[in-house]
Amino acid sequence: MLTINYFARYREALGCEQEQLPWSSALQTVNDLREHLLTRGDAWQILAEPKVMCARNQDMCQLDSPLADGDEIAFFPPVTGG
């Protein structure tokens, strides 16, 4: 199982804060997961933004980071705290 979190502008656009998805061997990287989500339709194209950021198990990661069953993944726009 994968837990996926969306934050800020993405959370609002997708109308989704968190979801769970079964892991499969087709999801080898965070980018594989993103491409799967993009097939869901229009609203999801927001994840195609070139500056999309992601985290794996609460650490910032790159899109080519490996994915494993049980991971907590997050997608979010560039951060703006401070």
Next chain:
Amino acid sequence: MLTINYFARYREALGCEQEQLPWSSALQTVNDLREHLLTRGDAWQILAEPKVMCARNQDMCQLDSPLADGDEIAFFPPVTGG
């Protein structure tokens, strides 16, 4: 008339905090004044230190700064505040 101030290590070494000296046309620059003071003897050689700092009328200046009657001059070692 010139007013001359000495600070910190120089004040202690010279045993003098402030003195007044008649201005003369031989004293064209701060360095002329310094060379005059150096003729006073051993203790005064402290003003020959390469890092001696000086101020004219309460502004930092270079040794080649012009000197005028009525000026307030100061000699001191490199500053160490902050």
Next chain:
Amino acid sequence: MAIIVQTDSFDPGQLLNQLHADQLGVGAVVGFVGYVRDFNDGQDVAGMLLEHYPGMTEKALSKIVDEARERWPLLAVDVLHRVGWLEPGEPIVFVGVSSAHRQAAFDACNFIMDYLKTRAPFWKREETSEGPRWVDAREIDDQALERWLR
């Protein structure tokens, strides 16, 4: 060292003073405070909602502080960042660093803020006279970060 994420306001001056406490080896303290402005990017701002990623936030801030400690000889380091609803004039963030020496304190505090701005999971949504808007990340913050990349 403390890393705190909270909704309540705080007293920046008190945090600054605590960085010295009674540590007689401290020669220099540098503190940064970020405040909500009443105007940003051409519009009046009535307040902002600060969203974060609970769990990841403290972890990300800890990594930033650890990295600063590897680079500079620091004594105390404190980071406090607020979340939730904030109004103009309220403090958003405090980063404070103490060290035996001045430049280490300046650089570490600056570094932590640059990293926080680009690597810590916080997002601002401003309430403006024309409605709510998500604040955009600024190119200049990425450039600020690049100074520190080795």
Next chain:
Amino acid sequence: MAIIVQTDSFDPGQLLNQLHADQLGVGAVVGFVGYVRDFNDGQDVAGMLLEHYPGMTEKALSKIVDEARERWPLLAVDVLHRVGWLEPGEPIVFVGVSSAHRQAAFDACNFIMDYLKTRAPFWKREETSEGPRWVDAREIDDQALERWLR
């Protein structure tokens, strides 16, 4: 803006908070505090006497602050420096700057401290276990200044 030279101690946190006051255009405040350490250059320090050049001191500090204001868009700037007898743990100097933007506040505060260290007429005489000694100027402070020369 205030430039103050005084013998009394002071509360750095209070000065930091005052830099914001109720100015809603302030986005960033950076404060530096220098403290007396109990150890310096290989020896225990029981305290220090800070000598200055009355009259010139405020003038020199004003010039430094004016120069900072020419270089960066600043709102408030405060400089407080103590003179007289100081003991370990006591604050010596506070430099605080407020601005709409973070990097201007960091740079201006750092710049003012670098200039103050090399251009303001203060001298420290430490009381050590081996008697009094005048603190020597450090080469590194001249180097710090050179960064800002244009």
